[in-house]
Amino acid sequence: MDKYLTYSVVERKDPQNPEVPGKFYAQAQARGEAGIRELSQRIQQSCTVTRADVMAVLIALEDVVSDSLANGEIVRLGELGSLQVSLKGKGSDTAEEYHDGLIEKGRIIFRGGETLANMLNTLKYQKVEQKYKKEEEEPLP
Numbered sequence: 001m002d003k004y005l006t007y008s009v010v011e012r013k014d015p016q017n018p019e020v021p022g023k024f025y026a027q028a029q030a031r032g033e034a035g036i037r038e039l040s041q042r043i044q045q046s047c048t049v050t051r052a053d054v055m056a057v058l059i060a061l062e063d064v065v066s067d068s069l070a071n072g073e074i075v076r077l078g079e080l081g082s083l084q085v086s087l088k089g090k091g092s093d094t095a096e097e098y099h100d101g102l103i104e105k106g107r108i109i110f111r112g113g114e115t116l117a118n119m120l121n122t123l124k125y126q127k128v129e130q131k132y133k134k135e136e137e138e139p140l141p
Contacts (some may be wrong), residue, residue: 006125007128027130081111085109
């Protein structure tokens with residue numbers, strides 16, 4: 001059975017030129033969520049391990065990935081991809097003046113691997129109605 005990624009068409013305006021009509025773009029529409037319980041159930045159906053075993057491994061994976069990232073390591077998840085911490089902050093005029101108070105926040109970067117790249121290369125699309133629309137403002141009399 002073919003799988004289709006659903007999308008809707010949305011208008012996006014240029015924030016620097018709000019008076020110019022916007023252009024229309026595709027926006028992926030989620031069909032739901034797959035949480036850890038759902039994933040463990042699906043994995044169980046394709047393996048010889050129980051759902052409880054899969055849940056235990058996935059929960060342990062969360063902890064190990066978190067610890068590894070906090071330790072400054074790049075986490076490689078095979079062909080699935082890799083995770084790494086990136087920092088955002090203010091700059092200083094010299095390296096000697098730089099201090100960690102200039103770091104505003106960290107974020108996690110995920111880089112998809114070959115498995116996800118192959119999935120993206122074979123996607124099929126299906127247009128659907130937009131889930132949530134901004135209500136149009138009524139013109140003043």
